[in-house]
Structure formats: C-alpha cells, structure tokens
Amino acid sequence: GQCSEICGVNHSFMPIMIEVVLFDFFKNYV
Known part of the structure; x- marks a missing residue:
C-alpha cells in the first residue's frame, strides 16, 4: 500500500514505529 511509498524497504521493519x-508528522502538520 502507501507504506511502501513512505517507508520503502523499512515498511515491514517496525510497523509500530512507522x-x-x-x-507525529500528521500532528505537526495540523
């Protein structure tokens, strides 16, 4: 899904961290 676009190869490394x-990014954006 979109995660691969955002995280690349790390999309399955640590989902919780992602x-x-x-x-946090969304919170700062708003």
Whole structure:
C-alpha cells in the first residue's frame, strides 16, 4: 500500500514505529 511509498524497504521493519512517526508528522502538520 502507501507504506511502501513512505517507508520503502523499512515498511515491514517496525510497523509500530512507522505509525508513531506518521502520527507525529500528521500532528505537526495540523
């Protein structure tokens, strides 16, 4: 899905960390 576009090869490395990063990015964006 979109995760591969954002994380590349790390999309399956640490999903939880990715969610936290995306959430933090979204929070800062808003």
